Amino acid sequence: MKKIAVVFPGVGYHADKPLLYYSRKIVGRYGYEIVCADYGQLPSGIKGDAKKMYAAYEQALEKITGQLSGIDFGSYDKVLFLSKSIGTALAASYDAINRIGAGHVYYTPVEASFQAIGTEGIVFHGTGDDWAKTEVIVSECEKRKIPLYLTEHANHSMETGETLRDLEIMREIMEKTEDYIREFSERNE
Template identity: 75%
Template sequence: MDKKIAVIFPGMGYHVDKPLLYYSRKLAVQYGYEIVCAQYGTLPSGIKGDAKKMYAAYEMALGNVTDQLSKIDFAAYTHVLFISKSIGTAVAASYDANKGIGAGHVYYTPVEASFQAIGKRGIVFHGTGDDWAKTDVIVEECQKRGLSLFLTEHADHSMETGDALNDLEIMKTIMKETEEYIKGFSNNREMLKNTL
């Protein structure tokens, strides 16, 4: 019988009950995933535009997550899905690479530095108005890895535009794409294992 687990990796100020992670978590539950929400502990503030602070925050978050998830035997699961946001994309990708899990990945608004860890499996969402990451860099990095990239015009780092009803439409589109990825990943796990 399939045994599935999804780990949610939040952003710095984007916690697991904010829209992208709230709805993607609900989708994962619908597809039979047990949910674990990663905890980073207290991280340095004011990291935007400061590469040193951002790296320090990433290292602290990764250390705390590694401790927290050490009790989970990921090998006991047929499907491991990581859903991540912003700096959480770097943490999720690094943790996966370090542990050799081979998880499926949903990356919401990765920061440019995340691509130092992001591999060739997953789906990426980015808004062209995101001032944490340049669109041309995200496009290039996704192309290098063969990752599916979904761009939303004018959307910011939260995948929002400031127009509430438009933002709801954007969220619906993102969740439809997220669901397609989760469904495909959940159905094709054996095929994915053979490509590792």
């Protein structure tokens, strides 16, 4: 079975940070080829500025469209997108535009991501995330019937500032991530 996972990082949250680092290790164990999207240099100061965020999104989408154009997603039995923050909007949009039908693990989506997020995948959000309102994330996930895993007091990096608690949180997130990846990978086999 031919499988590929594409990692869509956040702005300042690259593929070697904990959420994406550990989820990459998990998909690797399940036999996925791994590709990390690269957005190039994006504008700074996008937080709270819808116009700048959209400009960053458009710039990144153009860059990854070129970068991923050489991949024949139709030749893969399983396609999985792992995404963080603005990467969630990019992963969902790229999937919708190209009609890939990927599985999705969305780490801390920004509210605008739900303009493209469909009904496949799982979402992780911290109630202390100042990039997205918890009530919006809850409502949007309910509309789509997407499983949502909330972590009390966790910020946009899914951290609380208490190191040992943060490690527990990471373990819980990775257990749920692996459960989803296993279930997605075994579908229709």
